[in-house]
Amino acid sequence: MDSRAKTSAFDAWKKGARELSDRQELITNASRDELRKALIELDTLFRNAPGSVHKAYRNLTEKRIEEARESFAGSIGDGHLSWSLSDETPELAASMMGGLIREIDRVLAERRSRWPIAPSEWHVEQLGCWFIPRQGVSALRPARRLQAYSKRGLLFHRILPSVIQGYPVHVVDTRTLHTTASDASKWKMGACLFKALELKPEFFSVAGDKRFRIARVEAPSAEDAIAEQIAEALKENCIAAVWPELTVSPELREKIVGFIRDRDVTDELEAPEILIPGTWHEETDHGTVNRARIYDGYGEERLSYDKIAPYADEGWGMENITAGDRICVLATEGALIGVAICLDFCDVCQTPFSELDVDVMLVPSMGNDRTMQGHQTTAAQVEVRFGTRSFVVQHPTETTFTDHRIGTILPLLKEPNAISPRELGQKTVWAAYKWLS
Structure with a gap:
């Protein structure tokens, strides 16, 4: 893929991201279900990102992702889903989106005693996925640099598609x-x-x-x-x-x-x-x-x-x-x-x-x-x-x-x-x- 094609793919993805951010910005006091839906939508958006974003994410240190996460701690904690993508490079987009996803993931886990997600609620049929709480950061997946988003994007929940290659999960x-x-x-x-x-x-x-x-x-x-x-x-x-x-x-x-x-x-x-x-x-x-x-x-x-x-x-x-x-x-x-x-x-x-x-x-x-x-x-x-x-x-x-x-x-x-x-x-x-x- 030449540089113009890469730029075009990145710009198209950012356009979709802006449309999602406009919808999520209307949420001002997010409930458990609204935060869960937002996290699923953001996870889907990131997984569909062009290769330039995924390559940039692999190179991010955990410190960089955590700093981005902390920048959203106040707003997400208050139930406000305010974020946007405009002129960011793939690296900045990966950092910001990665931090946003981590913070919503953390808040849902932190509030699990108030907002439990029972096994009967794991299947989110309208969004075509399973949303499964984990007991904590998995000892099997210590997050570190050079790992893909698929390995360290979320720490406290796992999102699985409802259907893979035509087979229901x-x-x-x-x-x-x-x-x-x-x-x-x-x-x-x-x-x-x-x-x-x-x-x-x-x-x-x-x-x-x-x-x-x-x-x-x-x-x-x-x-x-x-x-x-x-x-x-x-x-x-x-x-x-x-x-x-x-x-x-x-x-x-x-x-x-x-x-x-x-x-x-x-x-x-x-x-x-x-x-x-x-x-x-x-x-x-x-x-x-x-x-x-x-x-x-x-x-x-x-x-x-x-x-x-x-x-x-x-x-x-x-x-x-x-x-x-x-x-x-x-x-x-x-x-x-x-x-x-x-x-x-x-x-x-x-x-x-x-x-x-x-x-x-x-x-x-x-x-x-x-x-x-x-x-x-x-x-x-x-x-x-x-x-x-x-x-x-x-x-x-x-x-x-x-x-x-x-x-x-x-x-x-x-x-x-x-x-x-x-x-x-x-x-x-x-x-x-x-x-x-």
Whole structure:
């Protein structure tokens, strides 16, 4: 883009900003809902800013943004939304808008005791978004220079679109009293695998196209494994435990959940806040789905998520499933957590998860090293854009690894591509992974 085109884009954006400021200036004693609407509108405006503004924001120090924020403290505190853009450069526009957004974000958080926003109010349908209060400045996203607006624009709230790439976003409040829940930097994630597990697919043809579904699995030591896995998850104080895609039958899933539900009430060990006992091919009124059921630390099902992108290869053909039609997010005290299944979170296809601003992605998967490389690529993309950390628990398809691993785990890495899939191998049925800086 040449300099004239850049100037034209910036001027057009400033024109839209002035129109918004004229409307907001009419607000003289802003209520909670008016401030929330104003913040959502300003966030949308900034995200749609030309590249020159976003580049300028990346270069701003936190001190500069805080100084701009403080300049609005009096007016915003009094409920006046008075601001304007005229002859500012991209740098000055980024600083001023960034400070304005931060101050409204702060005021809404500071007045939360008077102006609570209940989970039933998170979905702001008329503005096409979810507006989710956070418990405080996330330990996962320490704001600093050279970060994009998408990482540090707001500190006390998260704004998610209602729809991403045509998929509705569904957010579920999943808050418990887990001692590590409020500080995800102390989290441990449990990866649960099975030895000598063998998939038993059934094959058929649809319009001449070979299809498959998993009828059952054989895993002779599965029950012993899940007893060990749950015991270790409690001992390690894990916040989540995840099993791979298509490895946990409904019967085995009930046993996993039963271990949590039937615990002694006097047991001082804490159950994981989130359990994802793999996925399974389930029959519904709309056909077969590849479904993950997500449970809380009490063994209660919080939501279910259906895989969007079917698996396919030359040997088995295509996975015979009806594609899922929504994106699911769990809102815990410490983080927003997205759930995807295998190819949904892979660079081999366009994925809505590359646009989902969450702190953590949990991904049950099945595949080979190329599949894991795809996960690593997507994980790197969302880390750069949002600061998201990804936890992928993958069982091999028909591959037998010469290094004796029984699965491959992508832990919560800041640089997911910095290590080879071979080095991500796990040779035991259980391992806990810490949050890594």
